[in-house]
Amino acid sequence: MARCAAAPLVVTPPNGAATAAGWRLARRGPVLPAPACVTARPAAASPVPHAASTALVHDVVKAVGVEFVGALAASPYRDYYVLAGAAVGAVVWVKLFDYLAANGTLEQKLSRKLVHTTTGPIFVVTWALFSANPTARLLAAVVPMLNFMRLFAVGTGLLSDPGLVNSVSRSGDRTELLKGPLFYVVTLVAATVLCWRDNPAGLIAVSMMCGGDGLADIVGRRLGRGNPLPYNSAKSVAGSVAMLVGGYGMSYGLISLFCSLGFFACYPPAALYGCLGAIALAATVVESLPINKWVDDNVSVPGVAAALSLVLLPQPAEAAAAAVASAAAAVVPVAAAGVAATAVAAAAAGSVSLSL
Ligand SMILES: C/C(=C\COP(=O)(O)O)CCC[C@H](C)CCC[C@H](C)CCCC(C)C
Ligand SMILES: Nc1ccn([C@@H]2O[C@H](COP(=O)(O)OP(=O)(O)O)[C@@H](O)[C@H]2O)c(=O)n1
Numbered sequence: 001m002a003r004c005a006a007a008p009l010v011v012t013p014p015n016g017a018a019t020a021a022g023w024r025l026a027r028r029g030p031v032l033p034a035p036a037c038v039t040a041r042p043a044a045a046s047p048v049p050h051a052a053s054t055a056l057v058h059d060v061v062k063a064v065g066v067e068f069v070g071a072l073a074a075s076p077y078r079d080y081y082v083l084a085g086a087a088v089g090a091v092v093w094v095k096l097f098d099y100l101a102a103n104g105t106l107e108q109k110l111s112r113k114l115v116h117t118t119t120g121p122i123f124v125v126t127w128a129l130f131s132a133n134p135t136a137r138l139l140a141a142v143v144p145m146l147n148f149m150r151l152f153a154v155g156t157g158l159l160s161d162p163g164l165v166n167s168v169s170r171s172g173d174r175t176e177l178l179k180g181p182l183f184y185v186v187t188l189v190a191a192t193v194l195c196w197r198d199n200p201a202g203l204i205a206v207s208m209m210c211g212g213d214g215l216a217d218i219v220g221r222r223l224g225r226g227n228p229l230p231y232n233s234a235k236s237v238a239g240s241v242a243m244l245v246g247g248y249g250m251s252y253g254l255i256s257l258f259c260s261l262g263f264f265a266c267y268p269p270a271a272l273y274g275c276l277g278a279i280a281l282a283a284t285v286v287e288s289l290p291i292n293k294w295v296d297d298n299v300s301v302p303g304v305a306a307a308l309s310l311v312l313l314p315q316p317a318e319a320a321a322a323a324v325a326s327a328a329a330a331v332v333p334v335a336a337a338g339v340a341a342t343a344v345a346a347a348a349a350g351s352v353s354l355s356l
Contacts, residue, residue: 090119093115101166109221114218121250124191125254128197128263137196152182209302217239218242247283248276248280279312
């Protein structure tokens with residue numbers, strides 16, 4: 001029996017990515033031949049009934065998935081649906097870890113760091129579901145903003161949510177929510193509004209904060225005893241190596257995903273490996289310094305990573321300028337002309353730099 005034809009590989013001109021990216025999933029989704037495969041497969045005729053039924057289930061699931069993505073993409077409320085899904089997902093995800101810590105499945109510190117390590121990248125992956133509308137990035141930013149308000153309300157005592165306090169504080173003190181966790185969501189807002197999916201700087205910043213810093217704690221607490229850093233005994237070589245590997249790996253994964261979806265131009269592998277290595281190393285050094293009482297590492301680590309990414313992994317000038325212009329037009333209409341002019345002028349000069 002003939003297998004379903006594979007969906008055609010989509011190769012998008014890099015500079016078109018900024019405008020067309022959001023609808024790409026919608027456009028590509030429905031052309032997959034899944035429904036035809038489902039109807040064209042007579043189960044009874046199969047010489048191996050079990051294999052045939054497995055294939056049928058696979059095809060049905062695929063068809064439903066394609067239909068779902070197609071319907072979502074075609075809806076005028078697409079961005080609102082994605083926003084609502086991500087906002088509810090954030091609450092459910094944090095509650096899940098609270099539950100796992102409360103019933104003893106996970107140690108509380110590990111649960112907290114898993115929240116730290118996972119929520120950022122999952123949120124970033126939801127960016128791919130938003131439309132190409134210039135307001136999409138602002139709607140996406142509502143998700144961390146809602147979490148900001150929640151953390152602020154619970155941290156200041158305006159609202160009571162012991163589950164949230166248990167999930168994200170170290171000691172059960174609600175005022176801790178006003179420190180690391182609050183900076184964490186502010187960084188997610190900044191990455192969404194300023195970088196979005198047109199530029200890998202946001203992905204890299206989030207990866208260093210989550211995959212890097214998150215893993216440093218998880219590994220450092222377990223394997224860091226006996227190998228303190230020479231200049232900071234509170235941190236370890238094991239933790240820093242984990243930060244380097246985790247930050248690099250998560251950045252590489254997210255960049256590969258977003259570039260394969262056509263949101264920005266892919267880099268030559270050698271350049272990507274080298275530049276990501278340098279960025280991950282710099283972020284690791286920053287994380288290892290004893291500077292946390294002056295600047296929270298949810299700001300210093302992603303800040304350095306984003307700044308270096310903009311320098312080492314620039315996107316084509318026109319795409320970057322278009323991204324800046326569309327963000328400015330959406331956020332501050334009055335300032336749009338000036339910012340766009342600055343970006344275009346910088347692009348013309350051959351060195352576009354977006355700043356966090
Ligand atoms: C525990 C957290 C930070 C602590 O940082 P540090 O002090 O250890 O340096 C992370 C707090 C996460 C926050 C409560 C929830 C953030 C949700 C996110 C904006 C959206 C996720 C959506 C997705 C669908 C799961
Ligand atoms: N580079 C690192 C970072 C953290 N760690 C371990 O993780 C713990 C928490 O790290 P941290 O104070 O940076 O925690 P956060 O501020 O990131 O939550 C440290 O006390 C170390 O045990 C490490 O061993 N090496």
